[in-house]
Amino acid sequence: MRQETEQELLKKIIGFQREEITSCIIYKKLATIEKDPENRKILQRISEDESRHYATLRSYTHREVTPNRWEILFYVWLVRLLGITFAVRRLELGEKETTSVYSRYPDMEHFAEMAQDEQHHEEKLIGMISEERLEYMGSVVLGLNDALVEFTGALAGFTLALNDTKLIALTGSITGIAAALSMASSEYLSTKSEKTRNKRPVKAAIYTGIAYIITVVALVGPFILLSSPVMALCIMLLMALLIIAFFNYYYAIARNESFKRRFSEMAILSFSVAGISFLIGYLLKTVTGIEA
Structure with missing residues (x-):
């Protein structure tokens, strides 16, 4: 040398x-x-x-x-x-x-x-830092994970079943907001029953609900702005991938965990559900004969 x-x-x-x-x-x-x-x-x-x-x-x-x-x-x-x-x-x-x-x-x-x-x-x-936003990170994880997995799947299914971006956006928004309120309520009850010293049920519910709604807005956005359902679906999936990457990078650094493992798991799960939902939408449309 x-x-x-x-x-x-x-x-x-x-x-x-x-x-x-x-x-x-x-x-x-x-x-x-x-x-x-x-x-x-x-x-x-x-x-x-x-x-x-x-x-x-x-x-x-x-x-x-x-x-x-x-x-x-x-x-x-x-x-x-x-x-x-x-x-x-x-x-x-x-x-x-x-x-x-x-x-x-x-x-x-x-x-x-x-x-x-x-x-x-x-x-x-x-071990030096205790920060409020990290104490509620579990609530954010819950909101984002559920929104990404459930909502990418729902929008993928709507895309083929409805084939109209405005109708997909409307249906997706109603579904997303209802799901956000449901998740926030569930997190409130869960945190209250656990009686965690450092977590307040209302704050935990707000963190979960906001995380879910932000994800809903980001994923519905392409269907509002574009007229092509397929193009909107592709951009929605790209947005989901970016959200997964950003959030997991933040979480991995803040919690000193592996970014690659967390990112891979969440991306594979979300896209697998989206693919299955897309196929279900196709099958239902074929079997029922309903055309949007």
Whole structure:
């Protein structure tokens, strides 16, 4: 294996410096946003560690390095849009990569210590945050899973049985809203009977209902906007796939689970139900002889 030249190593260390100072500023800004005092202390401590790492690396390069302003802005907005948990987990993935890189230089003074610090950050970050939106994530999962599986199937069946986009959209909207109210009611009763300390039945019902209705609007939209039932069905299935991908990416990062496994399971289930429903619509139309 080829040995790195001094110039190549210097370039790498400068890259490490940029990552450390960028992380330092990101954690500092997240600490100002975080309301929980314990979480804030941990974020501040990690920011101080990253600042110390930057100073250590600067002793090798004798250079000041500017942070990545776009990355800082990205994480600030990420917190505002998707919550502190998701943003911190994304940062944690970067911490793992940095730990791996530092571990490749066991002969470099201070690198082993910085690798241990980064590993310690991971351990702290894994269990540090309690966020309301994640406590109700189960309700959102329930709403989205049920809406995607049930509603893609229903719209696929309506497409062949009715063959009119406006009629499909009307029928689908009525079915979807009724199902959303039913799911919200079921979640309210379920949460109330479980008597979960951190979950309020009304909030759980609202999270479930909103998740279901948002999915209904996204999936019915193509049938409202387009005149071709087949084209509307194809775009609806694409929308379903995008919703599955986005939600499962968020959930996998926030809960530290496998994205590929969750995405594959949910996509296969939703599209299988859609395919079966499409065939049922065709068979019913053939057997009954009813033409829309």
